[in-house]
Amino acid sequence: MLALGKLLELTLAGREPAEKTQLTVDGVRMRWLSEGALEVRPPEARDNGLDLLLSAGIHGNETAPIELLDRLLHDIARGDLKPRARILFLFGNPEAMRRGERFVEQDVNRLFNGRHESSSGFEALRACELERLAASFFSQPDRQRLHYDLHTAIRGSKIEQFALYPWKDGRQHSRRELARLRAAGMEAVLLQNKPSIVFSAYTYDQLGAESFTLELGKARPFGQNQGVNVERLETRLKQIIDGSEPPAEQDSLDGLQLFSVAREVIKHSDSFHLHLPADIENFSELEVGYLLAEDIAQTRWVIEETGARIIFPNPKVKNGLRAGILIVPATADGLA
Numbered sequence: 309m310l311a312l313g314k315l316l317e318l319t320l321a322g323r324e325p326a327e328k329t330q331l332t333v334d335g336v337r338m339r340w341l342s343e344g345a346l347e348v349r350p351p352e353a354r355d356n357g358l359d360l361l362l363s364a365g366i367h368g369n370e371t372a373p374i375e376l377l378d379r380l381l382h383d384i385a386r387g388d389l390k391p392r393a394r395i396l397f398l399f400g401n402p403e404a405m406r407r408g409e410r411f412v413e414q415d416v417n418r419l420f421n422g423r424h425e426s427s428s429g430f431e432a433l434r435a436c437e438l439e440r441l442a443a444s445f446f447s448q449p450d451r452q453r454l455h456y457d458l459h460t461a462i463r464g465s466k467i468e469q470f471a472l473y474p475w476k477d478g479r480q481h482s483r484r485e486l487a488r489l490r491a492a493g494m495e496a497v498l499l500q501n502k503p504s505i506v507f508s509a510y511t512y513d514q515l516g517a518e519s520f521t522l523e524l525g526k527a528r529p530f531g532q533n534q535g536v537n538v539e540r541l542e543t544r545l546k547q548i549i550d551g552s553e554p555p556a557e558q559d560s561l562d563g564l565q566l567f568s569v570a571r572e573v574i575k576h577s578d579s580f581h582l583h584l585p586a587d588i589e590n591f592s593e594l595e596v597g598y599l600l601a602e603d604i605a606q607t608r609w610v611i612e613e614t615g616a617r618i619i620f621p622n623p624k625v626k627n628g629l630r631a632g633i634l635i636v637p638a639t640a641d642g643l644a
């Protein structure tokens with residue numbers, strides 16, 4: 309296999325490759341751009357006009373998605389997977405990956421859409437670099453732009469695999485993209501309804517990509533991801549990469565649960581207290597009247613919404629950040 313196909317090894321070792329560009333037997337060009345960043349370009353005659361950004365390791369301890377990207381890259385480097393799409397592979401937070409931690413100083417996925425400018429430290433610098441790499445990758449006109457930012461969650465989930473679809477004023481969520489996600493094994497999609505500071509929100513909002521955060525299961529260390537079944541996603545990604553995806557009409561939304569955000573629970577102070585068991589699963593239902601959280605100045609979060617569920621509850625986040633999302637069932641009415 310070509311050395312650049314070992315992007316994960318290079319990244320974990322903190323090494324820069326001696327040769328920055330390599331050609332596979334099929335004439336696919338691989339170009340190392342920066343730590344954890346590799347561009348794959350098919351020969352011009354095979355290029356189908358899709359620019360695909362695949363990112364993982366934005367949180368360093370979420371290893372199943374990192375291993376998935378590593379397998380795809382190996383297949384391309386060996387010539388077993390012949391891309392027709394142009395691809396940017398990104399490992400988001402190499403230092404956190406080396407340490408096996410979600411982040412080192414601060415969560416990279418809270419530093420996009422300009423947030424890194426009012427922050428400091430290497431994670432702020434990395435968020436800036438990731439924005440620059442994505443912007444440069446998605447700078448070519450008249451091409452389709454697709455971004456999947458792959459994650460696993462801190463806790464177990466009643467719905468194992470789901471996507472979060474960013475929001476932008478005046479832009480409708482795409483039915484076709486949702487059907488594609490369903491075919492990739494996603495069981496639910498959370499349709500966001502306000503701007504956000506995560507990576508997928510940046511590429512959706514600023515770069516015009518169809519972008520998603522995908523949650524694939526529970527976070528585990530490298531080599532311990534037998535419980536995370538990414539088979540359907542992997543098959544679909546291979547089809548997207550080599551242009552063999554079934555026609556869009558064959559995809560449907562059947563079985564896909566849609567949710568929208570009712571409220572984001574923001575932790576304002578060290579007095580924040582979340583009234584949930586430590587082992588509560590994502591998508592757990594909460595009854596109307598339930599006291600979910602309390603914070604300074606007698607702030608109380610009481611459930612008012614029928615059918616409310618909680619995802620990503622985390623009282624340990626820094627003050628000012630999201631400590632959970634309250635979601636409610638949604639319909640497909642507003643889709644384009």
Ligand SMILES: O=C(O)CCC(=O)N[C@@H](CCC(=O)O)C(=O)O
Pocket residue numbers: 367417459460461462463472506508521619620621622
């Ligand atoms: O399990 C958790 O609490 C977090 C899992 C995770 O990292 N999720 C992403 C979601 C990004 C989005 O809102 O699109 C995150 O919190 O960064």
Ligand SMILES: [Zn+2]
Pocket residue numbers: 366367370459460461
């Ligand atoms: Zn994550």
